[in-house]
Amino acid sequence: MMTARIHVTLKASVLDPQGSAVTKSLHALGYDEVADVRIGKYLEVKVNTTDRAVAEERITEMCEKLLANTVIEKYEFQLVEA
């Protein structure tokens, strides 16, 4: 069994209204050093395989087909034994 720890985030060129709202709230709390906040998703996908190369290929496919919308989002993942 392996676990893919996947981060899906908005591309740098895409405005993140949630992140902007959180930036403003942090400023309101006095954290003036906050320059920017970007909000994304974290997914853990457990896969029944021990073959790292196969798992990487399959997880990439899953990200491309469903987990990320590559028009506006990018993704990265780490595979760990679990």
Next chain:
Amino acid sequence: MKFAVLVFPGSNCDIDAVKAVEDVLQQPVDTVWHTTSDLSEYDCIIVPGGFSYGDYLRCGAMASLSPVMEAVKVEAAKGKFIVGICNGFQILTETGLLPGALRHNDTMQFRCDITPLVVENADTPFTREYSKGDVINIPIAHGEGNYIADEETLARLNSNNQVVFRYHECNPNGSVERIAGICNEAGNVLGMMPHPERAVSDLLGSADGKAFFTSILKAWEARVHDHQRA
């Protein structure tokens, strides 16, 4: 002319779409469950608004993988008329039938209001009963209608006349170039965030959406007429 209105778990504008077709056009219309895999009997397929699959992961992402959307792709390729409204627009972008994507409104507010649109292209099956430049009042009701596409896609949309509606002198959600609705290159697939099906009677605050539906019927009649002559 036979219409289908798709129904996903979480659709909530399906009955409005059915009523609009029945009341404005007096044409037969079926609601079709998302597990259906054959839509060949229909001339126009409406993907209605709502919160399909609870908007899990992303708006429209799960619905885009349902069996009925494979059938929509088949019919779209045949040139059938496909309309995606609100969540339906999000689903059509997620399936790749329309370019771009829809993000959270830049205000982070859910916007629910009658909104003026300008008809940018009156030469589509969905707008032929309008004139280019017409300003029509159509309600919007969405939290994620902020249309975005890369510059290359935008240039293509503009040069091919694929921007069908823009918000008029307002931008309720932050959409790039105030885009409210687009069509595919062939012109038979349209997606829009505003709800023409909710603007078919003065009692609803606007009847400006009627011509949207009569356009589709006229376009279909013209197509049938051309086929008979050929």
